[in-house]
Amino acid sequence: MALLDGGAEAYPRMLRAIDSATRRVHLEVYAFERDGVGSRFLSALTAAAHRGVEVKVIVDGWGSIGESRALATTLRAAGIKVRIHNPLTSLLLGRIWRNHRKILLVDDAVAFLGGINIGDHYAAQEGRAGWADLALELRGDICARLGAKLNAGASTLEAGPVRLLLSGFGGGWRLRGRYLAALAQAQRRVVLAHAYFLPDRGFVLALKRAAKRGVEVHLLLAGRSDVPFARAATQRLYRTLLKAGVRIHEWTATTLHAKAAVVDDQRLLVGSFNLDPLSLVNLETLVEVEDADVAAEATRWMERHMGLSTPVGLEDCERSGVRRWLLEVVGLAVARFAERFASFVGSRRMRRRG
Incomplete structure (x- = not known):
């Protein structure tokens, strides 16, 4: 491996x-x-x-x-x-x-x-x-x-330290569940590197709970994106996450495309699954590995990229004026569109299967 x-x-x-x-x-x-x-x-x-x-x-x-x-x-x-x-x-x-x-x-x-x-x-x-x-x-x-x-279709495969999940119809919720389980079990530190970070309210709450119980929570996010307005949708969450103690780092050297997390330097989650509404309905993969050596390598990758990223502070989110207002409006609109589009896709698939 x-x-x-x-x-x-x-x-x-x-x-x-x-x-x-x-x-x-x-x-x-x-x-x-x-x-x-x-x-x-x-x-x-x-x-x-x-x-x-x-x-x-x-x-x-x-x-x-x-x-x-x-x-x-x-x-x-x-x-x-x-x-x-x-x-x-x-x-x-x-x-x-x-x-x-x-x-x-x-x-x-x-x-x-x-x-x-x-x-x-x-x-x-x-x-x-x-x-x-x-x-x-x-x-x-x-x-x-x-x-x-x-x-x-949807499958969960296990062998040794590896659990591999393939999502089928609506299977993205199972993959999301593995992230939530990892957050709930974290004791010291969680680092998530995600290109398209548009989590639902339940996931945001799980991040805040982890941070408030003393877990060091880091988010490595895209400072620039290949998807128009995706960053605006992510930035609308910054203030609430920072106030809860979550640390945010924006990668700007290139485009961030990773979808991964490391928990307590022991567990790695990586795959095609994004923390966004569309990955809940698309066909996706997620690999979960309980291996200290692989997790340590992932930790080094995360730390190297966080060290070269721009830290985001609460003061960056408190700027007043038209720019902040536009950011909030555009970000919310993009997030709501993604949620409704994913819901529409899911309903179409359900009708076809029924």
């Missing part, structure tokens, strides 16, 4: 795993860009298929917008099974929920899960630092169990 720092560490190991595949490759990502590092993945996947490996690729129709059709054509020409999850045409039929998972499984023996898609953003390019993100490389029994449950 290894914690991987962004695409710079993850991509070479993922490509080596594909190159060594003898039986099966399953790649499932939200976004897959064909150029740059994506071309290396296309070559590796094609070579695997040509030597007789069963290769399947699933990409999301929205996450890979503009890429999915050409990507599918290229892969199918090599004999690879391709699925575009809810392509844009499906919007006309009301199928608007997304596949947000990031999974590479090779020979049911090695797996990579986390927040990293396939694209040049996630690794340094010509002096430009890559997005801040994390992935886990897993080996052993948990990979075989994952291979058996990839198409089984």
